[in-house]
Amino acid sequence: MTASEDGRGASLSSGAAPPALELIGIEKWFGTVHANSNVSVRIAPGTIHGIIGENGAGKSTLMSIVYGYYQADNGEILVNGQSTNIKGPQHAIASGIGMVHQHFMLVDTFTVLENIVLGVESGRMLAPSLAAARGELERLERDYNLEVDPDAIVGELPVGVQQRVEILKALYRGADILILDEPTGVLTPQEVDHLFRILAALREQGKTIILITHKLREIMALTDDVTVMRGGEVVAQVKTTETSREKLAALMVGRTVLLRVEKGEAHPGTALLEVEDLSVNDRSGLPRVKNVSFSVRSGEIVGIAGVAGNGQSELLEALAGILQPQSGHIRIKGEEISGTTARGARNVRAAGVGHVPEDRQRMGLITSFEANESGILGYHRDRKYNSAILMKHAAAVADVGRQMKEYDVRPPLPRLRTGAFSGGNQQKIVLGREMDRDPDVLLVGQPTRGVDIGAIEFIHRRLIAMRDSGKAVLLVSVELDEIMSLSDRILVMFNGEIVGEVVGSDADEQALGLMMAGERQAQPQAAEGREIS
Amino acid sequence: MKGLGAPIEAPRWVTHALVPLINLALALFVSGLLILALGEDPFEAISILAHGAFGYPEAIGYTLYYTTNFIFTGLAVAMAFHCYLFNIGGEGQAYLGGLGAGLVALAIGDWPAPIVLIAGILAAALFGGIWGFIPGWLQAKRGSHIVITTIMFNFIAAILMTYLMVDIFIEPGQQAAESRKFESGAFLPRVHDILAAIGINAGHSNLNLSFVLALICSVLFWFFVWRTRWGYEIRTIGQNESAGVYGGILPSRTIMVAMCISGGLAGLVGVNEILGVHHRLLLEFTAGFGFAGIAVALMGRNHPIGIFFAALLFGALYQGGNDLAFDMPSIKREMVVVIQGLVILFSGALENMFRPRIEALFTRRARSEPVAAE
Numbered sequence: 014m015t016a017s018e019d020g021r022g023a024s025l026s027s028g029a030a031p032p033a034l035e036l037i038g039i040e041k042w043f044g045t046v047h048a049n050s051n052v053s054v055r056i057a058p059g060t061i062h063g064i065i066g067e068n069g070a071g072k073s074t075l076m077s078i079v080y081g082y083y084q085a086d087n088g089e090i091l092v093n094g095q096s097t098n099i100k101g102p103q104h105a106i107a108s109g110i111g112m113v114h115q116h117f118m119l120v121d122t123f124t125v126l127e128n129i130v131l132g133v134e135s136g137r138m139l140a141p142s143l144a145a146a147r148g149e150l151e152r153l154e155r156d157y158n159l160e161v162d163p164d165a166i167v168g169e170l171p172v173g174v175q176q177r178v179e180i181l182k183a184l185y186r187g188a189d190i191l192i193l194d195e196p197t198g199v200l201t202p203q204e205v206d207h208l209f210r211i212l213a214a215l216r217e218q219g220k221t222i223i224l225i226t227h228k229l230r231e232i233m234a235l236t237d238d239v240t241v242m243r244g245g246e247v248v249a250q251v252k253t254t255e256t257s258r259e260k261l262a263a264l265m266v267g268r269t270v271l272l273r274v275e276k277g278e279a280h281p282g283t284a285l286l287e288v289e290d291l292s293v294n295d296r297s298g299l300p301r302v303k304n305v306s307f308s309v310r311s312g313e314i315v316g317i318a319g320v321a322g323n324g325q326s327e328l329l330e331a332l333a334g335i336l337q338p339q340s341g342h343i344r345i346k347g348e349e350i351s352g353t354t355a356r357g358a359r360n361v362r363a364a365g366v367g368h369v370p371e372d373r374q375r376m377g378l379i380t381s382f383e384a385n386e387s388g389i390l391g392y393h394r395d396r397k398y399n400s401a402i403l404m405k406h407a408a409a410v411a412d413v414g415r416q417m418k419e420y421d422v423r424p425p426l427p428r429l430r431t432g433a434f435s436g437g438n439q440q441k442i443v444l445g446r447e448m449d450r451d452p453d454v455l456l457v458g459q460p461t462r463g464v465d466i467g468a469i470e471f472i473h474r475r476l477i478a479m480r481d482s483g484k485a486v487l488l489v490s491v492e493l494d495e496i497m498s499l500s501d502r503i504l505v506m507f508n509g510e511i512v513g514e515v516v517g518s519d520a521d522e523q524a525l526g527l528m529m530a531g532e533r534q535a536q537p538q539a540a541e542g543r544e545i546s
Numbered sequence: 547m548k549g550l551g552a553p554i555e556a557p558r559w560v561t562h563a564l565v566p567l568i569n570l571a572l573a574l575f576v577s578g579l580l581i582l583a584l585g586e587d588p589f590e591a592i593s594i595l596a597h598g599a600f601g602y603p604e605a606i607g608y609t610l611y612y613t614t615n616f617i618f619t620g621l622a623v624a625m626a627f628h629c630y631l632f633n634i635g636g637e638g639q640a641y642l643g644g645l646g647a648g649l650v651a652l653a654i655g656d657w658p659a660p661i662v663l664i665a666g667i668l669a670a671a672l673f674g675g676i677w678g679f680i681p682g683w684l685q686a687k688r689g690s691h692i693v694i695t696t697i698m699f700n701f702i703a704a705i706l707m708t709y710l711m712v713d714i715f716i717e718p719g720q721q722a723a724e725s726r727k728f729e730s731g732a733f734l735p736r737v738h739d740i741l742a743a744i745g746i747n748a749g750h751s752n753l754n755l756s757f758v759l760a761l762i763c764s765v766l767f768w769f770f771v772w773r774t775r776w777g778y779e780i781r782t783i784g785q786n787e788s789a790g791v792y793g794g795i796l797p798s799r800t801i802m803v804a805m806c807i808s809g810g811l812a813g814l815v816g817v818n819e820i821l822g823v824h825h826r827l828l829l830e831f832t833a834g835f836g837f838a839g840i841a842v843a844l845m846g847r848n849h850p851i852g853i854f855f856a857a858l859l860f861g862a863l864y865q866g867g868n869d870l871a872f873d874m875p876s877i878k879r880e881m882v883v884v885i886q887g888l889v890i891l892f893s894g895a896l897e898n899m900f901r902p903r904i905e906a907l908f909t910r911r912a913r914s915e916p917v918a919a920e
Contacts, residue, residue: 334794358791358792360794368792376786376791376792377789379781380786382782386778391792393778393793399775402774404774404778
């Protein structure tokens with residue numbers, strides 16, 4: 014179905030004003046991949062327009078075309094009714110389009126003001142530009158409730174504030190259309206609230222906002238209209254008030270999806286993983302985990318919630334034998350493993366621990382290897398893959414091929430290069446490898462980061478199945494939804510310490526959010542109203 | 547979903563054959579322009595070069611003799627590169643390899659020939675291996691950058707050899723810094739002698755059994771890198787060190803193993819030169835083969851088959867270039883080095899200039915149909 018046929022144009026455009034941005038029949042190919050197929054979207058001025066879709070649905074490609082990173086192979090872009098040929102980001106900025114990237118484009122050692130002026134300085138000397146910018150900035154901050162100190166060093170600001178700097182940068186360059194690419198991935202719930210208030214204020218002032226996300230609750234809470242993409246095509250464009258999370262999810266995936274994980278009662282047994290007074294420094298020697306103690310019993314999933322960068326990653330790597338702890342004890346099935354020095358990860362694996370690392374591309378896989386080679390990483394010395402000197406290549410291919418079928422990797426071709434698989438399928442290769450050995454303890458980091466909704470459902474079911482077969486599962490995720498729906502117990506980490514523990518079924522997002530922001534447990538405080546369902 | 551997740555890579559023959567051939571053709575084209583500027587006929591020059599490299603039995607023998615050295619140093623650079631280490635020290639490792647082979651020949655040259663030769667080959671690999679291992683150890687344990695240390699080790703090797711040759715191994719009463727000639731048991735048989743023994747009359751050349759050793763090493767190289775757990779670990783550390791650590795592989799040990807094998811392969815140049823040709827220890831027999839190995843590995847894409855063809859090309863340029871300098875007086879030996887340099891420039895340094903475009907040509911062909919259908 015093409016968007017231009019379904020007649021929603023009339024319902025969207027408010028009277029005579031031309032759409033702020035209109036895309037007509039956009040086509041984009043990457044090699045044999047049809048990333049955008051006849052995409053037509055109309056975005057009314059002064060609205061917040063959500064674009065949702067799974068990974069690979071083509072939404073980032075589409076926005077990259079709008080911002081000039083790519084050229085469309087075919088199709089037309091109209092800005093305020095004017096046909097515009099956007100040749101590059103500079104050109105997009107000149108046309109009044111600004112973009113806030115998922116990964117910020119800021120110079121950490123510069124002040125906020127310097128970052129904002131960077132690239133648009135006028136004249137040879139810096140001082141006049143900075144002075145002019147300061148006045149403009151104060152006006153912008155006042156108008157939009159942005160609360161940023163222009164003289165603060167960017168690297169020292171919290172992530173949420175850095176994001177506001179990015180927004181200011183775009184506004185300072187005269188953006189009337191603001192594109193935000195997955196803006197909430199790194200924010201606490203409170204920071205998300207603040208961002209939403211800013212976006213609402215921008216809309217009041219007549220700015221047009223395009224929000225790219227895969228989080229349905231954000232779409233429902235904030236947007237006026239929503240465009241759903243799947244497989245490079247627009248499958249629907251609707252008013253937000255006329256749809257629901259369930260309907261949108263079904264449109265994204267192409268079938269009905271269970272948003273809640275079905276799970277029964279947990280039956281925890283003995284502690285399989287015990288952590289006592291553990292302290293870990295990161296590679297640059299900074300203390301990241303401070304005297305943490307907890308245990309994970311058989312038959313339960315313990316979730317660790319927290320904003321990224323509060324020590325969860327280092328904790329997970331220390332448990333997996335990758336980082337050497339400074340002090341403390343780690344026991345697997347009662348056996349001490351923290352004293353081992355070299356070959357940490359090998360010993361930990363031998364003790365019956367599986368580890369799905371947080372970043373599959375950086376750590377879990379070798380993208381240039383064939384899938385069968387990535388699929389034996391960490392187990393490549395096992396007897397079943399080796400004879401005295403040569404490896405049993407055929408055994409690895411057969412074994413990984415079987416895992417790929419069991420874990421629904423598409424396409425299930427063990428000879429294909431690992432990097433040729435999509436993110437969700439790469440993740441299933443890692444999961445298959447780590448779960449196939451039937452480990453007693455499974456350490457899981459960000460199991461569904463960048464994974465399609467359909468695959469998320471599958472991965473969650475597998476994790477529950479692990480739990481039900483009497484394994485101990487430790488789950489680290491920055492997705493609060495995921496932690497809340499999977500965990501039997503939730504530990505909250507802030508600044509390297511565990512600041513609270515909640516039973517999974519009693520978890521309350523507000524309370525967790527406050528703990529994630531550093532508030533100690535047991536002070537339930539009424540946060541300002543959030544109209545998020 | 548239209549082919550999402552499917553590979554969008556150019557066909558293998560494009561990457562592995564067409565692109566190198568185009569690069570080579572461009573290098574020859576620019577060389578032709580230079581020869582034209584010197585007032586000579588480029589086509590004649592090329593034909594002299596080709597004839598000098600392959601035109602008669604002696605020429606083929608010499609071409610393969612040079613090819614042998616390039617295979618060893620090419621494999622050496624490739625081995626280190628699979629661990630993402632840039633081993634610039636092939637020159638020094640080859641030098642030390644020759645020292646190892648020569649020491650064995652001087653010490654036990656009167657023993658039965660097979661024992662001397664096998665011991666000589668092992669000593670060459672061992673000495674070269676040690677000369678690769680030390681920078682590897684410094685990289686793994688001290689973080690000293692491998693590029694810097696291997697370059698310095700070339701100088702150390704040169705100074706060490708000069709000292710040894712001038713002060714210790716020099717034949718008494720001689721001016722040249724050369725050792726005494728080995729006993730004939732330490733001579734690695736030449737191919738034309740072997741062929742003569744079975745009644746085939748081949749042209750006399752320096753080609754010796756080291757060539758067979760180079761081919762054996764190429765096959766073993768493939769099995770080692772792609773079919774053993776040690777090769778797997780080297781490639782893993784080379785491609786993604788974090789993933790290696792995650793998989794329980796020790797980067798430091800892997801780096802040392804890779805550099806040791808790399809140095810050992812380069813050291814085998816010493817077998818070809820010292821046991822195969824000169825039959826005595828002498829100075830400067832490595833003649834830049836170690837450095838050329840970088841270009842060979844680059845052009846051969848770190849794969850033994852590619853390295854074989856790249857080494858053959860360099861061997862042909864080396865041998866054919868000698869004839870060219872002889873037959874065309876206005877083209878000096880230096881001009882031949884310039885041609886080699888152009889080949890390195892186009893197939894190595896500028897490789898990525900054309901490759902993406904050529905590959906895109908072949909991936910675009912696949913997509914042009916659906917676009918046209920719109």
